Amino acid sequence: MLEFLSRLFGNNDSSKNMAKERLRLVLVQDRAMLSPGLLDSLQEDLIEVISKYMELDVTGLEVNLESQDQSVALVASIPVKNVKR
Amino acid sequence: MGKAIVVTSGKGGVGKTTTTANIGTGLALLGKKVCVVDADIGLRNLDVVMGLENRIVYNIVDVVEGYCRVKQALIKDKRVDNLFLLPAAQTRQKDAVNPEQMRDLISELKNDFDYVIVDCPAGIEHGFQNAIAGVDMALIVSTPEVSAVRDADRIVGILDSQGIYDMFLVINKIRPDMVRKGDMMDIDDMNDILALNLIGVVPDDEGIIVSTNKGEPAVLDKRSPAGQAFRNISKRIEGVEVPFMNISDGTMIERFMRMLGVGGKR
Numbered sequence: 001m002l003e004f005l006s007r008l009f010g011n012n013d014s015s016k017n018m019a020k021e022r023l024r025l026v027l028v029q030d031r032a033m034l035s036p037g038l039l040d041s042l043q044e045d046l047i048e049v050i051s052k053y054m055e056l057d058v059t060g061l062e063v064n065l066e067s068q069d070q071s072v073a074l075v076a077s078i079p080v081k082n083v084k085r
Numbered sequence: 086m087g088k089a090i091v092v093t094s095g096k097g098g099v100g101k102t103t104t105t106a107n108i109g110t111g112l113a114l115l116g117k118k119v120c121v122v123d124a125d126i127g128l129r130n131l132d133v134v135m136g137l138e139n140r141i142v143y144n145i146v147d148v149v150e151g152y153c154r155v156k157q158a159l160i161k162d163k164r165v166d167n168l169f170l171l172p173a174a175q176t177r178q179k180d181a182v183n184p185e186q187m188r189d190l191i192s193e194l195k196n197d198f199d200y201v202i203v204d205c206p207a208g209i210e211h212g213f214q215n216a217i218a219g220v221d222m223a224l225i226v227s228t229p230e231v232s233a234v235r236d237a238d239r240i241v242g243i244l245d246s247q248g249i250y251d252m253f254l255v256i257n258k259i260r261p262d263m264v265r266k267g268d269m270m271d272i273d274d275m276n277d278i279l280a281l282n283l284i285g286v287v288p289d290d291e292g293i294i295v296s297t298n299k300g301e302p303a304v305l306d307k308r309s310p311a312g313q314a315f316r317n318i319s320k321r322i323e324g325v326e327v328p329f330m331n332i333s334d335g336t337m338i339e340r341f342m343r344m345l346g347v348g349g350k351r
Binding site: 019031 | 230
């Protein structure tokens with residue numbers, strides 16, 4: 001009965017949904033790590049675009065995927081030397 | 086010129102050897118000439134699953150090292166015509182064979198057989214690299230569990246980077262009762278996550294353990310639900326369109342199982 005009710009109200013905390021959610025997060029990270037070239041080329045492209053507007057300290061630049069609670073975020077730390085005018 | 090198919094998964098215990106034995110036998114039952122190859126050197130098992138363990142004389146390492154010809158090492162199946170096993174070596178290490186040698190061996194076998202089906206060891210190391218050398222297509226076996234799906238996804242990435250793009254998903258050991266309760270990922274969930282072409286869904290079936298005990302692949306048992314699923318996969322490999330068994334709501338397969346007195350839970 002309890003089972004029927006929980007299905008009736010679309011139980012989103014069912015263990016299969018937890019499995020799906022956790023897999024979605026972990027696979028984003030796995031896939032990014034599996035192709036190390038991906039983050040590198042993204043980093044190069046970022047530098048190219050941002051350099052149009054700002055002078056960057058390329059040596060201190062960091063681009064990483066980080067998981068926070070329910071999502072995966074692309075976190076970029078890009079030191080700026082000067083802003084072009 | 087035949088087609089070489091690797092059965093792989095990353096994770097152990099999801100049913101690679103069972104899948105290899107059943108699909109090999111299934112394709113042979115369809116009249117194809119099939120060779121199943123055990124690439125799990127050091128942990129040989131395909132022979133016992135197929136009930137051929139007492140007939141082994143030479144093995145894959147003997148062939149590669151030139152101690153015998155391929156034909157001498159092949160074991161003819163005792164039940165099905167046109168089905169042969171090339172056993173692994175039990176007392177050697179995975180590095181007794183290299184991918185280059187495997188590529189030559191597979192291409193030699195493809196000249197004589199319609200299908201060469203390679204049973205891949207678990208993991209992504211040397212044994213895996215051997216098993217995927219020279220194959221045209223991959224069947225990726227995964228159970229609806231987080232660990233198996235994650236490993237399957239890595240396998241997809243590695244195969245892709247090595248130029249094997251013809252990949253198909255086999256969902257194994259699915260339990261309709263748990264799917265219905267929302268406690269197991271269903272076919273759609275697996276499709277969402279892995280984005281692979283689905284080629285078969287095999288229900289969890291106690292009969293598999295019985296058939297392994299006997300050394301008789303389940304495809305030979307007309308009453309086995311898993312056997313039916315493997316027969317369907319064999320037909321799909323042959324290009325026949327076979328509708329998928331309805332597992333997500335469980336009714337059809339469970340009715341089927343109850344009818345045969347196999348499942349009957351709840």
